[in-house]
Amino acid sequence: MxxxxxxxxxxxxxxxxxxxxxxxxxxxxxxxxxxxxxxxxxxxxxxxxxxxxxxxxxxxxxxxxxxxxxxxxxxxxxxxxxxxxxxxxxxxxxxxxxxxxxxxxxxxxxxxxxxxxxxxxxxxxxxxxxxxxxxxxxxxxxxxxxxxxxxxxxxxxxxxxxxxxxxxxxxxxxxxxxxxxxxxxxxxxxxxxxxxxxxxxxxxxxxxxxxxxxxxxxxxxxxxxxxxxxxxxxxxxxxVGAMNTIRAELRTGADGPVAVVGGAGLPIESASATTSGSGILGVRPENVLLGAKSDGAGATIVRAIPRGHFTEVVVQLIADTEEPVELRSYIDDRSPVAALGAGDQVGVRLHSVLPYDENGVLR
Ligand SMILES: Nc1ncnc2c1ncn2[C@@H]1O[C@H](COP(=O)(O)OP(=O)(O)OP(=O)(O)O)[C@@H](O)[C@H]1O
Ligand SMILES: [Mg+2]
Missing domain, CATH: 3.40.50.300 (P-loop containing nucleotide triphosphate hydrolases)
Structure with missing residues (x-):
């Protein structure tokens, strides 16, 4: 051509x-x-x-x-x-x-x-x-x-x-x-x-x-x-799809990358999170993983909404921030937190994150 x-x-x-x-x-x-x-x-x-x-x-x-x-x-x-x-x-x-x-x-x-x-x-x-x-x-x-x-x-x-x-x-x-x-x-x-x-x-x-x-x-x-x-x-x-957005600082800890929010550290599983520094993180609900209290950053279940073949669980991080930080997660019946409800404590890890700059552009 x-x-x-x-x-x-x-x-x-x-x-x-x-x-x-x-x-x-x-x-x-x-x-x-x-x-x-x-x-x-x-x-x-x-x-x-x-x-x-x-x-x-x-x-x-x-x-x-x-x-x-x-x-x-x-x-x-x-x-x-x-x-x-x-x-x-x-x-x-x-x-x-x-x-x-x-x-x-x-x-x-x-x-x-x-x-x-x-x-x-x-x-x-x-x-x-x-x-x-x-x-x-x-x-x-x-x-x-x-x-x-x-x-x-x-x-x-x-x-x-x-x-x-x-x-x-x-x-x-x-x-x-x-x-x-x-x-x-x-x-x-x-x-x-x-x-x-x-x-x-x-x-x-x-x-x-x-x-x-x-x-x-x-x-x-x-x-x-x-x-x-x-x-x-x-x-x-x-x-396009649902996304949590949180203000966090990405660091590399002893066990891999961590997103730090108001003193709370959310471990990130995916090795692709190599960016560091603070900014906005986008996290898809399916990448917010909930487990036992000791497993990841501490959080409290705010509400659990049955959505048919999955449950939407909203948790609030136990962190020192001005505004409460909420994260939305999708879980199924096999999840270790499936039997828990509002007020119960869980641990939060992230599978992968999308780091955005102040203009909202992917870094
Ligand atoms: N002839 C016109 N004169 C003035 N403004 C117009 C005219 N036609 C469209 N607009 C404006 O242009 C903008 C975009 O309109 P358009 O119909 O392309 O939107 P859209 O993306 O198709 O939205 P929707 O999903 O609601 O159909 C709207 O704010 C509309 O009011
Ligand atoms: Mg139209």
Whole structure:
């Protein structure tokens, strides 16, 4: 690839958008490889939908470039772009049948009638809805409506498929099933896909890579595993999965690394904790290990919350600090502290820690 050649898939380079006098998307770079599924994940108002609308062409960036499979589409109107969008509310036509809804974009493009029939049937087979081709949207379930919307997008054979919170109108169980369906179809077709969501569970479970957005920027762009294990900032760590944050000093003791908090020393098991000095430590609840009183730093159980297949235990460190220091841990029935409750004393060790500097960036 030479300098002015763009890679295949989707690229956003230095994209920015100001709306209502505020910077909503700020100097954003993103590359989605051909056939990859990427989620834009972030809190409400961080600019996810705005970014997706610029990719689809409903909004034009103030600065920056968007390319699809090497072609610059920045100024190209939505209907001329090789993109198709699935909206949160599905936006199906209530007076049309399922077949007519899926056929609609092809009719707009004056596709010959027999080709329309063949392509619509192919898509309805794909999403498993042939038996509903004559039904109207109001007569089918939410999950089925979602699949009609997906079929209507895919029938256009877009190079890039865009979905904005596609599962938010479905109940929890159905959401898991439909997201697996979407992933399966996406992989079968090998279609480059961008999904907007604020649900971290959804993003982690179906994506090749996740772009975590905060205030119009991407804070980290990685695979789900890297994102969870090595969140680059405190924001990412707190947004993707649960994380304890404590102010501590890392030292190397006689028995290995220790996090010192108000005179209490929390032994750290993982050898990777080689950083020293004071700062903020991020600790995932599964890395807070509770044991017998003598085993690690002393703490008192504040509360134990049954969560089904595990128990969430909140302990307060016995330490000389201005504010009480609480740590959240997950334990199962086999834990040595499983029989204990509020007020009981335990020992705390840490499996691994994430050291952050004062700006919240991983050291
Ligand atoms: N046309 C507009 N004029 C002014 N402000 C806008 C406009 N469109 C969006 N915004 C603002 O831009 C910010 C980002 O909006 P956007 O819809 O991209 O967020 P989002 O990340 O999709 O959030 P959500 O998860 O709530 O859907 C919000 O504060 C929103 O109010
Ligand atoms: Mg949105």
């Amino acid at each position: 030479n300098d002015n050649e763009q890679p295949s898939g989707l690229t956003l380079t230095g994209v920015g958008k100001i709306l209502g006098g505020r910077t909503i998307v700020d100097d954003l770079d993103l590359w989605v490889g051909k056939g990859e599924l990427v989620c834009l994940l972030g809190p409400s108002g961080c600019g996810k939908t705005t970014t997706l609308r610029m990719i689809a062409g409903f909004l034009t960036p103030d600065v920056g470039t968007i390319t699809i499979d090497g072609a610059d589409v920045t100024g190209v109107p939505p209907e001329k772009r090789p993109t198709a969008m699935v909206f949160q509310n599905y936006a199906l036509w209530p007076h049309m049948t399922v077949f007519e809804n899926v056929a609609y974009p092809l009719k707009l493009r004056r596709t010959p009638r027999n080709e329309i029939t063949a392509r619509v049937h192919e898509m309805l087979e794909l999403v498993n809805l042939m038996h509903h081709e004559k039904s109207r949207p109001a007569r089918i379930s939410g999950g089925e409506q979602q699949r009609v919307a997906l079929a209507r997008a895919l029938v256009q054979r877009p190079a890039v498929l865009l979905l904005d919170e596609p599962l938010s109108n479905l109940d929890a169980k159905l959401r898991v099933r439909v997201r697996e369906d979407i992933r399966e179809i996406q992989q079968r077709l090998g279609i480059t896909t961008v999904i907007v969501t604020h649900d971290q569970d959804e993003a982690l479970s179906i994506s090749d890579r996740v772009a975590v957005m905060n205030a119009g920027r991407i804070e980290q762009y990685s695979t789900p595993t890297v994102l969870y294990r090595s969140p680059a900032t405190r924001f990412v760590g707190g947004f």
